Amino acid sequence: MVQVQLSEDLAAAAQLNSANPSADAARLLALELFREDKVSLGRAAELCQTPVEAFMEFAGQHHVPLHYGTAELEADRATLKQLQR
Numbered sequence: 001m002v003q004v005q006l007s008e009d010l011a012a013a014a015q016l017n018s019a020n021p022s023a024d025a026a027r028l029l030a031l032e033l034f035r036e037d038k039v040s041l042g043r044a045a046e047l048c049q050t051p052v053e054a055f056m057e058f059a060g061q062h063h064v065p066l067h068y069g070t071a072e073l074e075a076d077r078a079t080l081k082q083l084q085r
Helices: 008-013 021-035 041-047 052-061 070-083
Strands: none
Touching: 021 041, 021 052, 041 052, 041 070
């Protein structure tokens, strides 16, 4: 686990939940990785420990398109195979 310190101003600007700012920050970071095509939708959801459906809703709330195509489907299938081992 990595710990990061955020200023109160940054946490407030990001509208992080004061009860669990780490989870909110992880979701935002995973969302940015997905938006930049650095990880698939499924991997982003996995990284922030959020169900894929909830992560898809979160992405929509932040106006991030789901550009979910064949390559992402195959990446998610590979992730599922690894998780089933």
